[in-house]
Amino acid sequence: MDLAPLYDLLARLLPFEVLQARFMQQALLGLLLVAPMAAAMGVQVINFRMVFFADAIGHSAFAGVALGLIFAVSPSWTMPLFGLAVGLAIMLLQRRSSLSTDTVIGVVFAAVMAFGLAMVSRDRGVARDLQRFLYGDILTITEPELLGLGLLFLAVMAFQAWGYNRLLYVGLNPVVASVHRVPVATCQYLFAGLLALVVMFSVWAVGVLLVTALLIVPAAAARNFARSAGSMFWWSLLISTTSAVAGLLVSAQDWARTATGPTVVLCGFVWFLASQVVATLRRRGAR
Amino acid sequence: MNRTDPIIVCNRVSIAYGRPVVVHDACLEIPRGTLLPFVGPNGAGKTTLLRAILGLLKPCAGEIRTPFAEKPAGYVPQQKSIDPLYPVSTRQIVAMGLYPELGAWKRPNPEQRQRLEAALVRLDLQNHQRKTFGELSGGMKQKALLARALVSGAEVFVLDEPTSELDEETERDVLDHLVALARDEDKTVLLAHHGLDQAAALADRVCVVHHGRVHLESIPAARQRLAGTGSASGGRRHG
Numbered sequence: 001m002d003l004a005p006l007y008d009l010l011a012r013l014l015p016f017e018v019l020q021a022r023f024m025q026q027a028l029l030g031l032l033l034v035a036p037m038a039a040a041m042g043v044q045v046i047n048f049r050m051v052f053f054a055d056a057i058g059h060s061a062f063a064g065v066a067l068g069l070i071f072a073v074s075p076s077w078t079m080p081l082f083g084l085a086v087g088l089a090i091m092l093l094q095r096r097s098s099l100s101t102d103t104v105i106g107v108v109f110a111a112v113m114a115f116g117l118a119m120v121s122r123d124r125g126v127a128r129d130l131q132r133f134l135y136g137d138i139l140t141i142t143e144p145e146l147l148g149l150g151l152l153f154l155a156v157m158a159f160q161a162w163g164y165n166r167l168l169y170v171g172l173n174p175v176v177a178s179v180h181r182v183p184v185a186t187c188q189y190l191f192a193g194l195l196a197l198v199v200m201f202s203v204w205a206v207g208v209l210l211v212t213a214l215l216i217v218p219a220a221a222a223r224n225f226a227r228s229a230g231s232m233f234w235w236s237l238l239i240s241t242t243s244a245v246a247g248l249l250v251s252a253q254d255w256a257r258t259a260t261g262p263t264v265v266l267c268g269f270v271w272f273l274a275s276q277v278v279a280t281l282r283r284r285g286a287r
Numbered sequence: 288m289n290r291t292d293p294i295i296v297c298n299r300v301s302i303a304y305g306r307p308v309v310v311h312d313a314c315l316e317i318p319r320g321t322l323l324p325f326v327g328p329n330g331a332g333k334t335t336l337l338r339a340i341l342g343l344l345k346p347c348a349g350e351i352r353t354p355f356a357e358k359p360a361g362y363v364p365q366q367k368s369i370d371p372l373y374p375v376s377t378r379q380i381v382a383m384g385l386y387p388e389l390g391a392w393k394r395p396n397p398e399q400r401q402r403l404e405a406a407l408v409r410l411d412l413q414n415h416q417r418k419t420f421g422e423l424s425g426g427m428k429q430k431a432l433l434a435r436a437l438v439s440g441a442e443v444f445v446l447d448e449p450t451s452e453l454d455e456e457t458e459r460d461v462l463d464h465l466v467a468l469a470r471d472e473d474k475t476v477l478l479a480h481h482g483l484d485q486a487a488a489l490a491d492r493v494c495v496v497h498h499g500r501v502h503l504e505s506i507p508a509a510r511q512r513l514a515g516t517g518s519a520s521g522g523r524r525h526g
C-alpha cells in the first residue's frame with residue numbers, strides 16, 4: 001500500500017520546514033494514529049481506575065521484546081501479542097480471584113518484569129536492542145508498522161463507537177449494567193485486550209517509561225475541562241492530538257533537539273496545567 | 288404469564304456464597320402490583336435474596352421465576368455504589384435506563400427521548416440534569432437512580448435500601464413515588480428496608496428475612512419475629 005499521497009497531504013496541511021523530510025512525515029502519521037487511540041482509551045482508563053493496569057502492560061513490553069529477540073521473531077509481533085496475553089490474564093485473574101484488583105495487577109506486574117529481566121540477562125546484545133523500547137523512537141517507525149497502527153486505529157474507533165456507552169455504564173456500576181443486559185464480561189475483556197494493544201503500540205512512540213503518561217495525561221486534563229463524559233472524550237482527543245503534533249514539531253527545532261516521546265508528554269502536561277487553572281477558577285466561581 | 292399469576296415465584300430457593308448458605312429454602316409468591324418491603328437485620332440476606340431474584344446470583348437449590356427475560360427489572364442500587372467523581376451528567380445516568388431496548392449504537396428514538404424527559408420531570412430533576420452525579424444532594428442522587436429505573440419502563444422495580452442515607456422529608460418523597468408506582472400503575476416494587484416502622488407505612492405485609500429464613504407475613508407477626516433486633520422498630524440509619 002502506497003502511503004506517499006498521505007504524507008504529501010500531511011506536509012501540505014502542516015507546511016512546516018521540519019515536516020518536509022519523509023521520516024518526519026511518517027512519524028507525524030504514526031503520532032496521529034497513536035495519540036487519538038491512547039486518548040480514547042485513556043478516558044476509560046481514568047474512569048475505570050485502571051492506570052496501574054496500563055502501567056503493568058507497558059512494562060511487560062520488555063519481556064515481549066526480549067522473547068522476540070531471543071527466539072529470532074520480530075519484536076513487532078511478540079511485543080503486542082505478549083502484552084495482549086498479559087492484559088487478558090490480568091482481567092481473568094481479577095474476575096476469578098478474591099484478591100483486590102491492584103494486588104492482582106501488582107503480582108502480574110512483578111512477574112512479567114522479572115521474566116523480562118531474566119530473559120534480557122541471558123544475552124547482553126538484547127539489552128542494547130531494548131533501548132529503543134525504553135525511550136521510544138517514533139522517528140524510526142516503518143511503513144509496515146504504520147499499516148499495523150492503522151488497522152489497530154480502525155479497530156479501536158469501531159470498538160469505541162460500539163462500546164463507549166456500554167463501557168460508561170459498566171464503569172458507573174457493573175451490577176446495574178448487567179441487570180440491563182450490557183455484556184459486562186465481553187466489554188471488560190475487549191477493553192482490556194485493545195488497551196493492551198494500544199499500550200504496546202504506544203511504546204514505539206514514547207517508550208516504556210512514558211507510555212502511561214500518553215494514556216492518562218490528556219484524559220486527566222480533559223476531565224478538568226469537561227462537564228460530561230462525552231465532552232471528556234472529545235477534549236481528550238483534542239489535547240492528545242495537539243500535544244502529539246506540537247511535541248513532534250518542538251522536538252525537531254534546533255533550540256530544543258529533544259527526544260520526541262518525552263516532548264509530546266511535556267506538551268500534554270502543559271495542557272494539564274492549563275486545565276487545573278480552569279478547574280480551580282470554575283470551583284471558585286461555583287462557591 | 289397471565290396477569291393474575293404471581294409475577295415472581297421463588298420455589299424452595301437456597302442461596303450460598305461458597306459453603307455458608309445465606310438463604311435457606313425460601314418460598315415466595317409475589318403478585319403483580321405489590322409493594323413488598325424486605326426487612327430484617329443487617330446481614331440477614333435481604334440483598335442476597337433480591338440479587339438472586341434479579342438473576343445476579345444463581346441459587347444453589349430451587350428455582351426463581353421472573354419476567355426479566357422479556358423486560359429487565361428497574362434496579363436501584365445503593366447510591367454509595369456510584370463513584371461521585373464519575374463524569375456523567377444526571378441526564379446521562381437517567382438515559383442509561385433506556386439501554387436494554389436501544390440498538391447497537393445506543394441512540395434513543397423520539398419516543399424514548401420523550402420518556403426520558405417525562406422521567407426527569409416526574410422526579411423533579413429537569414433543573415439538575417446537566418449536573419454531574421457528584422454535584423447532586425443525597426436525595427437528588429436517589430431520585431436520579433429511581434428515574435433511571437422508571438425510564439426503562441420496567442414492570443418490576445428492585446431497590447436496595449433506597450432511603451438509608453436520606454433525611455425524613457426526602458425519604459417520604461421517594462417512598463411516595465414508590466407507593467404511587469404500585470398503586471396507580473400496577474408495578475411491582477421490592478425494596479430492601481432496614482426498619483419495620485417505615486415498612487409498615489408502605490404495606491400491610493412484609494417479607495421478613497431473618498437467620499437466612501424467609502417469611503411473608505403481617506406487620507404484627509413481623510414485629511414479633513424481629514423483636515430484639517434493630518429492625519423491629521424504626522431502625523433508621525443516617526449515612
